[in-house]
Amino acid sequence: MKIDPNDPADLSAQIATAIRDAIMDGTLIVDERLPSESELAEQFSVSRPTVREALKRLAAQSLIRTQRGASGGAFVNRLSYKDAYTQQITTSTLLLSMNAVSFTTACEARYAMERACAPLSAARRSADHLATMRAEIHRQSQPGLTDEAFCTSDVAFHRALVDGAGNPILSYQLAGAVEAMQPLMNIITFTARSRETIVALHEAIADAVEAHDGLMACDRLSALEAETLALARSVFTARGKRA
Amino acid sequence: MKIDPNDPADLSAQIATAIRDAIMDGTLIVDERLPSESELAEQFSVSRPTVREALKRLAAQSLIRTQRGASGGAFVNRLSYKDAYTQQITTSTLLLSMNAVSFTTACEARYAMERACAPLSAARRSADHLATMRAEIHRQSQPGLTDEAFCTSDVAFHRALVDGAGNPILSYQLAGAVEAMQPLMNIITFTARSRETIVALHEAIADAVEAHDGLMACDRLSALEAETLALARSVFTARGKRA
DNA sequence: TTTTTTTATTTGTCTGACATTTAAAAGTCT
């Protein structure tokens, strides 16, 4: 397939890169079987453990799947939306948690992208999506809800809004922006008063989407963004931290 | 650290998951050193190669980095924007290429997200970003340019537009949407006439951004989206394929 | 023909060893 220079550094990484490139440029097709580990070892002139480490790297990115037994082996994996979602969320979450991203910046990015979805969602949303949004609003009105459960429902509400656009690529992209925010949101304690405001805005958004009014949905998302920011600011200043 | 059940399936995956969870929930801090491979092997009651396979999985996601020599080992890695970009682009590209996503859907998602950036970029763009946009427009006007080089410049132009918003989270998210489209765009042959139209729209967008007019930038992005779609449709129908 | 058994192939794992890198400790010289 490809050859590695005898640079003595990280053979398994080089092999993984070679195979990844072959997958990405179409040399290796979905569901195609890779040579067995022994054969790969021979081709690349390395040992089997080295090949295995390379394959595990690819498996970690869902690029291949392996199957034991006769006529088993490693197969090029079709990257499913579900796998892509998962990776997207993991990466986004770590990026936010490890890089001192301000709440303001993360919030801005998230609502900007949601506003990108809103007009499409208002135009196309199914009754199903609307029902989900209403159901989550109802849940958020329950008095006994913990902050964490409130945030989870919030995520579900926004997911429904985004999915209403009926564009799986948008849903995939937004998954990272919306879900990765949850740990940050969980830090905030939602008072009864602030919940009331947020739920009211959620209702306003759902109304706009129901009425197929994309512009109004955008406006109300902006209002929700402002509300969220103000809330975060008050919480952070109360604790003496920066937003 | 954590324990694996004696389910005899994929020990290395279980170990990788255990360590990944420890990183994501904060048990393991950035730059913290993991126990040595031998120690991990003992802790999890597996052999060193199995531990190594687990570590390679994590390394593939840039969650850890390894260093040889005395006081070397595996360290929790701070996920840099660069690494996150790369992963985002890889995942997005594969998702598009492996799942028969229509050009229409991908295009819609990309331009929707770019419109999300446009108002912010119009408000905040630096002279630098504007200069990059103008430079790429100039490059795109060169007659001898190959289709591929034209597409590359197109990506650079849109990257500058997105980066102008000054929000690294948005830039990271958009990287996937914009760059992953390139292989799809490369399929299209740009005639002299179509290039002229696109470059004119790029200029119009740059003008709007220079004038700090976000709404106009959005409108012109929409026009560019319509143009791109029309162009793709004509190319695909000429070849008897669906868009 | 159908069912069962065997067999071969392939991944998953283990053991043990050696090579290479690297920082710190030990030693040596001025």
Add this chain to the structure above:
DNA sequence: AGACTTTTAAATGTCAGACAAATAAAAAAA
């Protein structure tokens, strides 16, 4: 004492060979 050199120990990177477990295909038996 201080600066330089050498040694040493610890860690990852790699290799070789082996066995276990799963699995599908081939062979055998009913």
